[in-house]
Amino acid sequence: xxxxxxxxxxxxxxxxxxxxxxxxxxxxxxxxxxxxxxxxxxxxxxxxxxxxxxxxxxxxxxxxxxxxxxxxxxxxxxxxxxxxxxxxxxxxxxxxxxxxxxxxxxxxxxxxxxxxxxxxxxxxxxxxxxxxxxxxxxxxxxxxxxxxxxxxxxxxxxxxxxxxxxxxxxxxxxxxxxxxxxxxxxxxxxxxxxxxxxxxxxxxxxxxxxxxxxxxxxxxxxxxxxxxxxxxxxx
Numbered sequence: 001x002x003x004x005x006x007x008x009x010x011x012x013x014x015x016x017x018x019x020x021x022x023x024x025x026x027x028x029x030x031x032x033x034x035x036x037x038x039x040x041x042x043x044x045x046x047x048x049x050x051x052x053x054x055x056x057x058x059x060x061x062x063x064x065x066x067x068x069x070x071x072x073x074x075x076x077x078x079x080x081x082x083x084x085x086x087x088x089x090x091x092x093x094x095x096x097x098x099x100x101x102x103x104x105x106x107x108x109x110x111x112x113x114x115x116x117x118x119x120x121x122x123x124x125x126x127x128x129x130x131x132x133x134x135x136x137x138x139x140x141x142x143x144x145x146x147x148x149x150x151x152x153x154x155x156x157x158x159x160x161x162x163x164x165x166x167x168x169x170x171x172x173x174x175x176x177x178x179x180x181x182x183x184x185x186x187x188x189x190x191x192x193x194x195x196x197x198x199x200x201x202x203x204x205x206x207x208x209x210x211x212x213x214x215x216x217x218x219x220x221x222x223x224x225x226x227x228x229x230x231x232x233x234x235x
Contacts, residue, residue, distance in 0.1 A: 007121035014049030017127030023186040032059040040070035049194035075101040083198040085208035105138035122163040176218025191227035204231040
């Protein structure tokens with residue numbers, strides 16, 4: 001574990017990117033306070049993965065916040081909308097896909113900010129990525145930069161001069177292959193993670209949704225064996 005006096009709140013979904021971000025924060029010497037969300041997502045199996053990752057990394061605390069975003073709908077992850085399958089990566093970034101959950105990262109970071117202010121942690125980590133991603137607007141540098149500005153005008157801790165909040169997105173400019181290589185270097189066990197948007201009833205990855213395609217291609221490009229259990233039996 002890191003120095004208990006250097007605390008960081010890490011958004012931990014249980015996916016490949018968030019596991020890597022947690023490992024980066026740990027390597028930088030932070031004591032990790034992980035925050036996951038049960039938000040009505042179809043792929044709630046990712047919460048079990050988040051716990052596995054948190055246990056393996058050795059966090060100070062791991063909270064799971066319940067927020068039911070199904071009441072708003074508007075996403076294939078929270079509503080009765082089909083998850084796209086079989087798309088290539090160029091199609092993923094052509095438009096914002098139906099797997100985008102309205103304002104999700106804004107909501108998640110807001111909760112992380114409140115948690116951070118209470119425990120006096122001025123560093124927040126998020127696995128946002130603007131290279132190999134599915135076109136989400138809240139995974140872009142401008143979003144992270146603007147949220148950091150917000151954090152430093154909207155909190156008593158910042159206004160009273162007790163600290164300056166930083167929102168770290170260390171994976172922002174990395175390809176999926178580069179993320180995987182960095183995670184391997186930092187000792188991440190990717191068999192503990194889950195990325196699929198449409199898993200089977202027993203938790204197998206579908207292999208065809210955008211997230212599975214990015215994950216599969218990333219491992220192939222990195223030259224690293226993919227430990228994912230896919231429904232079609234292929235790696």
